[in-house]
Amino acid sequence: MNAKTSRILALLLALMLVVAFVPGCAAEEEPAEEPAAEEPVAEEPALKAAMVTDVGGLGDKSFNDLAYEGLKRAESELGVEIEVLESAEITDYETNIDSLANAGFSPIFAVGFLMTDTVVKMAPQYPDTLFGGVDEFFETPIPNVVGLNFKEEEGSYLAGVVAGMATVDKFDTRLNDKNVIGFVGGMDTPLIRKFEAGYAAGAKAVNPDVQVIALYTGSFTDQAKGKELGLSLIEQGADVIYAAAGACGTGTIQACQEKGALFIGVDADQYLTVPGSGDVMLTSMMKRVDNAVYMTIESVINDEFAGGTNQVFGLKEGGVELAPYHDFESKVPQAIKDAVQKATDDIVGGTITVPEAP
């Protein structure tokens, strides 16, 4: 066989391999296309609102997806035209904001604190465009920018109330007598510390003797690590575990399922976003990024956009809340539900101030 034939053969082989592999690829692409393919509703859109995801992208089951939920709700309920651009790299933030601003989108939501610098840089270049920074705090006010922040500690306090009372209760066979509850954090940052602080404070308020063990994975993606820490917490006697660790939490759920403990989810209602987790999912601490986005769009429509401020969404503002108990609805004693309601009232009424650091 001469060199030329073998080259042609090589090409043919390569092509065959590819043809064999295309259908799989195309099939995998299907779900990804949906958000982009969505066409805006007809009837004269009043407003063009858009968002730029951070590098986590859509499908993160966390703040990117939640912000998109808010955008979609604004589309269906307020008749707003929407667009979402994903960022693969940090250097895409600027290009994406540029494209959207030039195409006349306003407000533009920049999702995630990593985008703070970009918003600070870009907003003055587009003074007529409004910006909403999810999880972004702006030291120096910019007239066309609003920072959207959340009181994660308040929602976590409620999660702590549930965990602190559940661990000394007997409504489920997986609850033991050791009076220990666990917390799995992602990266050890001030933001995640807020979750831990609120959780511990809530648990101690209803159960002063409870022991709260907090462990950090150092990652938001490492599921194996999340599982490992979950197993270790259960080993140390924890029977309720709250995870604020992004995708690591999925690993912690597995640990709970294997070793028999209950789990409290974070950000979204994880009963709905993590299929098959219902048997351990006691509740979730929801960060209502969707509400914040929706309300901001509403404020633009009503000419009440709070530019130049940092808005804080707590329990009172509907920025954080506990998800339904779902499968545990009938099991959870009324006393716990009442305690959660009381804590909610006290926080909203200002009688309780939840600490931000442990």
Added chain:
Amino acid sequence: MSEPREGTVVQRRWMTILQKAGTPVISALLAIAVGSIIIWASGYDPLAAFAALFKGSFGSPKAVGDTLLKSTPLILTGLAVAYGFRAGLFNIGAEGQLFMGGLAATAVGLALGATSWWISVPLMLLAAMLAGAAWAFIPALLKARIGAHEVITTMMFTYIGRYFVSYLVNGPMKEPGNIPQTPALDPSAQLPRIATLFSEGAREALPILNLGRAHMGIFVALIAAVVIWLILKYTTLGFENRAVGFNRWASETAGISVQWTTVKALCISGVLAGLAGATEVMGVHHRLFDQFSSGFGFTGIAVALLAKNHPLGVIPAALLFGALSAGATTMQFEAKVPQDIIQIIQALVIFFVAAEEIVLWFVRRRQKEAISHAG
């Protein structure tokens, strides 16, 4: 008599260059062709997609600037991996060396504060090079002395480096406030954007100078590519590097210290990856934080593979990857094609380059068998 012979030599040189460049170019074209099929099969218009892709990567001076911006770290990490490969070493941990380079540049830049750029910039680049080399030195030593495989050790060092940076930006180096990042670098410690070097008048007269976000780091990368090419082609250091890559036993017999060459190769690889960290920090982010690299160390492996480990070939290979990445955002916005498709195309490029190697390997083996049968 010299006239016609010289012509043939030049011709032959061009032929070898064409031959060498052939596979990567064909691979890239095939990848784009198959990518089109995938785009079409997913229900989008491939022509619109590639038109938008081109517009976003080369369609305007600003787009060219974006392509250069994204190619800069890839040239350096591509060089880092390629230089290791030429000595038969797989430096899979360029990412970790890049992190340490970024860290060293930031630390030096913050320590110097506001000063003249001709003091801070060279010192920061130097610090990054040393840090990258230092981070590669331990795996290199382990490889040379006890034969610990560099794929394992450099990868492990990547984790250590990343978590070390994560600790520092969350702790000792964190700026006040809730965001885990260092304070911003003084303008004198930044690599300026190319466009800012020209006066407004010059930029109006010559719009091509409006290169958007492209920064001086691209020149650092290009100079590095030429220097590595010269080292490999003309110096003893480079000769030993290549010799060990071809055949370590023969090199040993010929009196080359394989151990010492291994150490030097990985350290130089680390120098290049460290520089990539420095240019990202100094030219793009102007501060250090956890996720300042989008896996450039790993994409560098793909770049080196596409460049067939040729230091000058790394430049077009990195430009291709940079252009794909820069165009992806426009493609997403204008053609509504999810940018994940770009990752598929990038993977296809690698796939075709690798596929050719695999097929050729089989062909060569059959040829050898045929020869032995004939004998």
